[in-house]
Amino acid sequence: xxxxxxxxxxxxxEKAAQSWEEDTYFNGHNRISKATGSxxxxxxLYRSRKGRYYKVCESQWQGSTPHAEWxxxxxxxxxxxxxxxxxxxxxxxxxxxVEE
Numbered sequence: 001x002x003x004x005x006x007x008x009x010x011x012x013x014e015k016a017a018q019s020w021e022e023d024t025y026f027n028g029h030n031r032i033s034k035a036t037g038s039x040x041x042x043x044x045l046y047r048s049r050k051g052r053y054y055k056v057c058e059s060q061w062q063g064s065t066p067h068a069e070w071x072x073x074x075x076x077x078x079x080x081x082x083x084x085x086x087x088x089x090x091x092x093x094x095x096x097x098v099e100e
Contacts (some may be wrong), residue, residue, distance in 0.1 A: 003056065003068035011068055012052055019028070023037040034082055045071070045079050046058040051090065074098055 002012045003088060017024065022035040022043050030039040040060045046068075047053055053076040058066040071079070077094045080087055 001056070001066070003066075005054070005068060005070060007070070011046070011048055013046055013056060013068075015049055017049050018047040018084060018088070019053070020080065020085050035079065043079075045076060045083075047076075055076070056095075082088045 001014070002010055022033050024031040024033055026032070027039075032039050033042050035043040040057045042060075044056045044058075045053065046056065051077050054068050055071055055073045056066060056068045058064075058073065073091055074094055074097065077087060077091050080091075080100050081095070081099055
């Protein structure tokens with residue numbers, strides 16, 4: 001899928017170098033996104049071919065439109081740590097800055 005970013009660039013999720021799906025947990029009634037804390041809103045993190053990170057935000061709410069937004073490297077590390085994913089080597093230097 002292609003998305004126009006706020007800075008005018010276009011990202012294509014099919015050409016991303018890497019992607020990570022959000023993790024979820026069962027609260028007894030529904031699957032809840034660890035990224036958003038919601039059963040309705042979801043995120044996927046991507047690394048572009050040029051090495052920039054962005055997330056695609058989607059919602060199951062009627063009338064909502066998926067969108068993509070750039071995230072800086074610190075935010076990418078926070079997201080990946082929360083999802084319990086391996087941190088890419090280009091970001092490992094930030095782990096100690098964002099995790100206590």
